[in-house]
Amino acid sequence: MPAIPSLTDATLTLKSGYAILRFERDDVRNALTGTGILDDLCATLEWANAENSISCLIITGAGKAFSSGGNVKEMQERTGMFGGSPSEIAQNYRRGIQRMSKLMHSSEVVTIAAVNGAAVGAGFDLCSMSDLRIGCEHTRFGETFINLGIIPGDGGAWFLQRLVGYQRAAEMSFSGRIIDAQEAKEIGLLLDLVSSETLLEKAESYAALYASKPPQALRATKRLMKLAQRQELEDFLDVCADVQSQCHHTQDHQRALDAFLNKTTPEFKGD
Template identity: 55%
Template structure:
């Protein structure tokens, strides 16, 4: 069993190659600022990439909220992450919450967001940084930055339009309206909506299925999925050929082939 990193405001477990990160500041509705959750998320992302025992990461929240995003009291007080003149505030963003999208984008294994409650502002953006979102029927989603007279400073405008398209992302961002789980599914934000008590079983069942796949090929496949978004086809096919050459020479490939042949022989 590998050593888990020490986290301050989140809980981390690992079982059967599935890591579960639970944001655990329900007293702050799991706000990402005004807590240690930024450090915890980045630490977990780095650990996942270095730990060969992990094949899938599930992110969820403790309590009634997934994440309320920014700490509004700190905004009102111009303290914490929101203190200082324009240059100082910009630097706090770069050294603070903007570490999350960079870390999330670099995670090498599938990431499933199990959205247990409201995901608002930066909390909504965090969910959108995952590969797949499953929502409890109690979840709500809002890109609410303009309601507070600020912009999505954590990269949310980059992630959401790639998820649901420019027009829908523009409408949600410019109106700042909050949508329920059913509408989020209709918009393509979440893949599925389930009763709250079925959320983690659903997310873990999907994670377990993914974690049962050959681990090295799983990581290479996620890299391909990400890189396909920004590469020309010819260059992408060259990369596929290289990754496939690597995969064909891994013991896990031959093990999977033998398993498939044995399954065929039993039919």
């Protein structure tokens, strides 16, 4: 088992087949920059990918906000990742916040954002990078970069339009407005909208369900879902045939067949 990462500004709770990552910097609205949260998130994603017993990762925030994204004070002072020449800042983005984008996109485990409060800027983009988003009455979303005279440097424009279509993504990006939970549900940003008291419980119910499935098949399904976004059908079908042939030779496939035919509950082992 890969070593559980040592985190600075977040906590990691292990459950049966899934984990919960909670940002713990309510004092700065769980900002991704100027804190250890970004490094904590990236370390956790790398660990979850390498840990075969983990099928799902829930990401949430402690306090009033999910994440406020970039630290605006650092932007004003031109410190941290926002300091230096244009070429230095570009490298800071590539080596900093864009690590999150790449790791979220390549994650083999199912990612669920349990959005406990405001998620704006890069915090909103992190939600957009997740497979599923569960919200509550305190949830707020905003692609607010334009309000600060900048663009989504973490690639948010790539992710958002794939969720809600070009027109809605463009309107949100051009206006920089904040939308509430109800609108987010109506346009498809939120899969589910529940009370704040039951938010984590609902997210865990999804995570537990996915964790009960054959682990290899679940990861393969997610890889194929991502691949389908960028591959032509003929090429994609070839890959599906190869992956499916491997699935047919797993022990978990046999366990699933036996359980189906005998009307029992299977216990999958990831082999």
